[in-house]
Amino acid sequence: MIPALALAIGIALGLFFEPTVPAGLQPYLPIAVVAALDAVFGAVRAQLEGIFDDRVFVVSFVSNVLVAGLVVFLGDQLGVGGQLSTGVVVVLGIRIFSNAAAIRRHIFHA
Amino acid sequence: MWWRRLLRTALHPHLRRVDIAVAVLLGLLGFAAAVQVRSTQDDGVLASARQEDLVQILDDLTNRSLRLRQEVATLTTTRERLTTGSGREQAAVTEARRRAQVLGVLAGTVAARGPGVLVTITDPDHKITADVLLDALEELRDSGAEAIQLEGSVDPASNTPPADQVVRVVASTSFVDAGDRGGLEVDGTLLLPAYRFVVIGDPATISAALAIPGGVIDNVGQSGGHAVVTRRESVLVGALRPLDRPRYARPADKQSG
Numbered sequence: 001m002i003p004a005l006a007l008a009i010g011i012a013l014g015l016f017f018e019p020t021v022p023a024g025l026q027p028y029l030p031i032a033v034v035a036a037l038d039a040v041f042g043a044v045r046a047q048l049e050g051i052f053d054d055r056v057f058v059v060s061f062v063s064n065v066l067v068a069g070l071v072v073f074l075g076d077q078l079g080v081g082g083q084l085s086t087g088v089v090v091v092l093g094i095r096i097f098s099n100a101a102a103i104r105r106h107i108f109h110a
Numbered sequence: 111m112w113w114r115r116l117l118r119t120a121l122h123p124h125l126r127r128v129d130i131a132v133a134v135l136l137g138l139l140g141f142a143a144a145v146q147v148r149s150t151q152d153d154g155v156l157a158s159a160r161q162e163d164l165v166q167i168l169d170d171l172t173n174r175s176l177r178l179r180q181e182v183a184t185l186t187t188t189r190e191r192l193t194t195g196s197g198r199e200q201a202a203v204t205e206a207r208r209r210a211q212v213l214g215v216l217a218g219t220v221a222a223r224g225p226g227v228l229v230t231i232t233d234p235d236h237k238i239t240a241d242v243l244l245d246a247l248e249e250l251r252d253s254g255a256e257a258i259q260l261e262g263s264v265d266p267a268s269n270t271p272p273a274d275q276v277v278r279v280v281a282s283t284s285f286v287d288a289g290d291r292g293g294l295e296v297d298g299t300l301l302l303p304a305y306r307f308v309v310i311g312d313p314a315t316i317s318a319a320l321a322i323p324g325g326v327i328d329n330v331g332q333s334g335g336h337a338v339v340t341r342r343e344s345v346l347v348g349a350l351r352p353l354d355r356p357r358y359a360r361p362a363d364k365q366s367g
Contacts, residue, residue, distance in 0.1 A: 013140075013144070014145045018148055040136065040139065
């Protein structure tokens, strides 16, 4: 409940303050958001499977975001930033889909 | 069941540091997602595009503006050509219209107004013949008459001839003695005395030319008539002549002559 509440508050703050994304952060923010979403979906799945662990979630969340950002940064340095961020998004998207499928199976048993 | 466990943790939260960390992280996620969504909506594609994409877009735009500029140049030349062409066409139309007016006055197809004289020739004894009036006409032409009409049965009092006794005098006008019927046949129209020429031209020149010794006035007097010249500021040569198409003659180029 508290995590859901925190999520809602975060969204509300973001919509309310409308801060501009710093230029240096602009390529990384969408990737970071997708990586974090992957972590959240994984956490929900783990929760449903009864193997959720706060610590694991925090670590996986932070590391996901950092690794995704690092990969994109490396890609930018190598001149393949666009392709690499596409790749990251694809991989994370696949993970999100498989996690969503597992969650669906748990909830609907189908 | 899973939702009971969720409910229990929601109703009896036992906060630990990790829980706070999870909440903070999720809050951050929501915040970042909202900001990202908002900035994507606000700035469109360009703000979040990376450098090489921007370079690519800039290249595309440069190429496109180059193409468009070339197109502008082409269209500008076309427009200039068309405007000068239409200007030339306009001038040609104006010139053609002016020539049509001039030729219309000459051919008797348009009415004309201008300074001129009225030459009234009375003929009480019916002795004026066609050649007297033809002489008078030649004299009028020599003195620069530009448009002439000849009227018959002119009443000196009312000064207006019957409508069917008005003839526009042009190059092909003919004068024939009408014989027993009295008067003259001009272009097939019977005119009875008294006659009157309505002439557009320089009044001084024409009246002087008519008055020279042995000229028209003397000639008419010798024929038993009486000629009176009246100068006018403005006379109207209103009789028209139908334009008949030549049956045989066709316009020809100078070269193919």
